[in-house]
Amino acid sequence: MGQMSDHLVIDIENITKDYVMGEEIVHALRGVSLQIRRNEYIAIMGPSGSGKSTLMNMLGCLDTPSSGRYEFNGRDVSAMTDDELASIRNREIGFVFQTFNLLPRADSLRNVELPLIYAGIDSETRWERAATVLREVGLGDRLHHKPNELSGGQRQRVAIARALVNNPSIILADEPTGNLDSKTGEEIMVLFENLYQRGHTIILVTHEGDIAQHARRTVRLRDGLIESDDGGFDDIGMLPIEGPLEATYT
Amino acid sequence: MKRFVYELSESWKIALAQMRSNKTRSTLTALGVIIGIVAVTLMGTAIAGIQVGFDKSMAIFGDDVLYVSQWPWKPVDDWWNYRDRKKIKTEYAEPINRIIAATPNSNLVIAVPTSSLLRSVKYGQSEVSNVLIRGTVSDYLITSTFDFSEGRFFNEVESRGGANVCVIGYDVADALFPSENPIEKSVLINGQPFKVIGVISRQGTFLGLFSLDSIVVMPLPAFQKYFSAKSKSDILVKVKDKKRLAEARDELTGVMRRVRGLPPEKKDDFSINEQQALKSTLDPIKNSIAIAGLFITGLSLFVGAIGIMNITFVSVKERTREIGTRKALGARRRTILLQFLIESTSLCLLGGMIGLGIAYLMCSGIGKAFPSFPVRFSLSLVLVSMAVSILTGLFSGFAPAWSASRLDPVAALRYE
Numbered sequence: 231m232g233q234m235s236d237h238l239v240i241d242i243e244n245i246t247k248d249y250v251m252g253e254e255i256v257h258a259l260r261g262v263s264l265q266i267r268r269n270e271y272i273a274i275m276g277p278s279g280s281g282k283s284t285l286m287n288m289l290g291c292l293d294t295p296s297s298g299r300y301e302f303n304g305r306d307v308s309a310m311t312d313d314e315l316a317s318i319r320n321r322e323i324g325f326v327f328q329t330f331n332l333l334p335r336a337d338s339l340r341n342v343e344l345p346l347i348y349a350g351i352d353s354e355t356r357w358e359r360a361a362t363v364l365r366e367v368g369l370g371d372r373l374h375h376k377p378n379e380l381s382g383g384q385r386q387r388v389a390i391a392r393a394l395v396n397n398p399s400i401i402l403a404d405e406p407t408g409n410l411d412s413k414t415g416e417e418i419m420v421l422f423e424n425l426y427q428r429g430h431t432i433i434l435v436t437h438e439g440d441i442a443q444h445a446r447r448t449v450r451l452r453d454g455l456i457e458s459d460d461g462g463f464d465d466i467g468m469l470p471i472e473g474p475l476e477a478t479y480t
Numbered sequence: 481m482k483r484f485v486y487e488l489s490e491s492w493k494i495a496l497a498q499m500r501s502n503k504t505r506s507t508l509t510a511l512g513v514i515i516g517i518v519a520v521t522l523m524g525t526a527i528a529g530i531q532v533g534f535d536k537s538m539a540i541f542g543d544d545v546l547y548v549s550q551w552p553w554k555p556v557d558d559w560w561n562y563r564d565r566k567k568i569k570t571e572y573a574e575p576i577n578r579i580i581a582a583t584p585n586s587n588l589v590i591a592v593p594t595s596s597l598l599r600s601v602k603y604g605q606s607e608v609s610n611v612l613i614r615g616t617v618s619d620y621l622i623t624s625t626f627d628f629s630e631g632r633f634f635n636e637v638e639s640r641g642g643a644n645v646c647v648i649g650y651d652v653a654d655a656l657f658p659s660e661n662p663i664e665k666s667v668l669i670n671g672q673p674f675k676v677i678g679v680i681s682r683q684g685t686f687l688g689l690f691s692l693d694s695i696v697v698m699p700l701p702a703f704q705k706y707f708s709a710k711s712k713s714d715i716l717v718k719v720k721d722k723k724r725l726a727e728a729r730d731e732l733t734g735v736m737r738r739v740r741g742l743p744p745e746k747k748d749d750f751s752i753n754e755q756q757a758l759k760s761t762l763d764p765i766k767n768s769i770a771i772a773g774l775f776i777t778g779l780s781l782f783v784g785a786i787g788i789m790n791i792t793f794v795s796v797k798e799r800t801r802e803i804g805t806r807k808a809l810g811a812r813r814r815t816i817l818l819q820f821l822i823e824s825t826s827l828c829l830l831g832g833m834i835g836l837g838i839a840y841l842m843c844s845g846i847g848k849a850f851p852s853f854p855v856r857f858s859l860s861l862v863l864v865s866m867a868v869s870i871l872t873g874l875f876s877g878f879a880p881a882w883s884a885s886r887l888d889p890v891a892a893l894r895y896e
Binding site: 287290292293312313316317319320321325327331333335336344345347348349350351352353392396 | 482483486487490497501801802804805806807808809810811812813814815888889890893
């Protein structure tokens with residue numbers, strides 16, 4: 231923590247996102263403001279249709295807002311080109327997907343080195359770094375296994391290693407335990423906790439309360455607006471100690 | 481730049497893995513390209529073969545010989561200006577040779593008269609019709625390029641004396657003397673006996689149109705004695721330096737005008753022809769055959785290319801989520817474009833190499849079975865085929881690769 235944690239990684243002000251669905255215009259986000267500091271562990275929750283996925287796509291720089299301002303590490307993202315966004319995603323954001331999204335025919339090492347290829351790093355460094363993060367997530371003995379030779383939990387660990395390998399500013403996990411049984415899911419949540427303890431910034435998108443309670447801050451969305459945010463950025467230094475509102479979502 | 485190289489090698493790996501994991505599909509798709517490349521390559525060898533045959537046929541005329549003839553060897557629009565021209569007479573050779581001898585530093589060597597017509601040739605019960613009967617002098621050998629498989633050409637004494645001797649072409653010898661030696665035998669032409677003293681070795685055909693071996697050559701006085709009526713005559717003039725053909729031509733024109741006694745205001749009433757003129761007449765025909773052939777076989781390659789395009793579209797569709805993932809991980813448009821272009825190109829290149837191999841085997845098979853069939857397999861053909869394969873891959877992969885690179889990452893990640 232300390233003074234580094236005062237640095238705003240994500241600064242969103244009043245963003246909206248509209249989709250045209252046939253004749254209708256869907257207002258997925260109706261004016262959302264959110265600030266996330268370095269080394270926060272934040273859960274974004276909400277029922278389906280709340281705009282949760284849309285917000286996640288914005289945060290992940292996969293999409294740009296219809297209006298409003300989005301600054302990532304002080305850089306205005308809202309007006310960037312596709313390739314500039316790709317570069318931000320590559321260097322600053324580590325994605326963890328519900329369905330792992332590994333390349334089926336590539337072994338763990340090749341899956342993990344993929345972001346480094348797009349970053350233009352030489353093969354020797356790539357393999358070294360990929361092997362290091364795979365060891366960090368406990369897969370030091372699975373470097374040359376392909377996804378279909380790994381269990382669900384191991385696959386998600388490969389995906390997390392891939393998210394970590396470029397040393398990103400945030401890790402954006404979309405329902406990371408959604409395809410895992412509860413025991414394996416817990417192991418993954420322990421891994422996230424470790425990463426948080428080591429100073430990573432983690433954004434968890436989920437609709438499961440008991441997963442969200444691992445986070446230190448919970449933002450709830452409903453109908454394209456923030457309904458509640460229990461960890462306001464004003465007192466980020468004094469993060470809430472107890473898990474947020476676990477009883478509500480069971 | 482470095483990133484480009486890494487992305488390139490990554491794309492190659494993916495392309496190979498993709499082909500390996502979809503063996504049946506890749507093979508079937510490549511089949512279209514294989515057939516296309518086989519067709520185009522065989523056409524290419526045929527065209528190269530035709531070119532070689534063409535050059536060989538042209539060489540018969542010699543690139544250092546001018547032909548003084550009644551009419552030009554190329555089509556003319558104002559034929560009425562040529563209609564009333566006087567025939568070329570074999571007697572012109574003598575004054576031409578005299579002028580050449582009297583001209584210091586002449587570009588001309590010698591003028592040889594020839595006179596020809598078609599007749600049948602008989603020996604015993606056998607008969608060959610439409611044989612080119614040609615009368616000329618012993619100096620004919622200077623302007624022509626042939627060897628003798630048997631015997632010899634007639635000498636100067638026989639030439640001047642008009643002895644009833646002749647040399648016969650390969651086809652004539654083959655038809656009339658299948659199991660005998662023709663030398664010293666007498667053949668009948670127009671009922672007149674001529675003693676065979678030589679057989680010209682095989683010359684082949686002129687552009688595959690007519691045989692150059694269906695010929696009988698005899699001394700000019702003998703020819704004139706029996707056949708002068710409907711014959712057609714030319715004067716062949718050998719040039720000293722073929723690099724100065726134009727000068728030689730001008731000189732010969734002057735000589736001919738003197739021989740014919742043309743006043744300066746009159747136009748030439750004869751034509752001086754050369755191999756080059758014939759070439760420039762026949763080249764466009766040859767080229768349009770080549771273009772038409774390549775176009776038609778190119779269509780089969782085009783069909784193969786559409787197959788590749790189709791399969792690349794399918795591949796993009798199937799791997800939409802993978803494309804989404806790659807984009808999320810930082811792949812730029814160019815990266816995705818490159819990846820699918822390399823996939824389609826490597827498929828085409830593979831097909832091209834297999835096709836080339838098949839074409840090579842077919843060519844050597846044809847070459848063994850029909851030695852006279854003109855096929856030529858060359859390194860440049862290999863390189864061109866490879867280049868065509870790569871271009872086909874780029875062409876057919878571009879549309880699907882472009883659509884892949886334009887995919888919206890959010891939609892692609894959500895794609896089921």
